[in-house]
Amino acid sequence: xxxxxxxxDSRVVRKVASRIAxxxxxxxxxxxxxxxxxxxxxxxxxxxxxxDWNMPVMSGIxxxxxxxxxxxxxxxxxxxxxTENDIDHIQRAMSAGADEYIMKPFDSExxxxxxxxxxxxxxxx
Numbered sequence: 001x002x003x004x005x006x007x008x009d010s011r012v013v014r015k016v017a018s019r020i021a022x023x024x025x026x027x028x029x030x031x032x033x034x035x036x037x038x039x040x041x042x043x044x045x046x047x048x049x050x051x052d053w054n055m056p057v058m059s060g061i062x063x064x065x066x067x068x069x070x071x072x073x074x075x076x077x078x079x080x081x082x083t084e085n086d087i088d089h090i091q092r093a094m095s096a097g098a099d100e101y102i103m104k105p106f107d108s109e110x111x112x113x114x115x116x117x118x119x120x121x122x123x124x125x
Contacts (some may be wrong), residue, residue, distance in 0.1 A: 002120065003027045003044070007037040007060065008052040010082070012102070015048050017081070020108045024121055034058030038066055045072040048120050050111070051098075053082035053089065068097040071118055077118045081106055 004018045004026040011032070014104065031037040037049070037059040044060065049067075053060040065072045079100040080093045092103050099113040100114045115121045 001025065001027045002047040003029065003039060004048040004050065005029045005040055005046040006050050007023030007031045007034065007055070007063065007075070008050075009033060009055040010052070013052070013081075017106075017111070020111050021048070021050070023108065024112060024115060034060060034066075037063050038070075041067060041070060041073070041076075045070075046076050048115065049076045050076055050081050051079045053080060053084045053093075061092060063095070064096045064098060071074060077115075077120050079111070079114050079118070 004021040004037050006014045006028060008014050014030045018030060021028050029040055031040050033055045051060045063079060077099045079102060080098045081102050081104060083104050085103055093101055099118045102110055102114055116123050
């Protein structure tokens with residue numbers, strides 16, 4: 001089974017995203033900041049990461065930059081999921097190695113469509 005790491009300082013967002021990812025066939029892990037996400041990736045690199053930008057301890061962009069330097073860190077498909085919607089944030093995320101970028105609030109259709117676009121899941125029949 002594929003795995004998905006949900007990284008967000010909001011417990012509610014983590015729970016909602018985890019439910020959506022589980023419904024898409026992923027085993028889910030959660031982290032409330034980038035530092036805990038780094039530790040989780042050192043133990044076991046996930047297939048997918050849904051990542052918030054603004055978090056305490058270590059931001060999403062700092063985590064992404066560190067992730068891409070780790071052994072195996074190029075493997076996970078990373079979807080930024082944030083309230084930051086200006087072009088500078090989007091360009092910085094994509095330059096740092098994000099695969100997709102979605103805005104909060106999100107729903108299952110948005111996450112499913114992004115997972116299909118980046119090859120994490122197949123288009124349903």
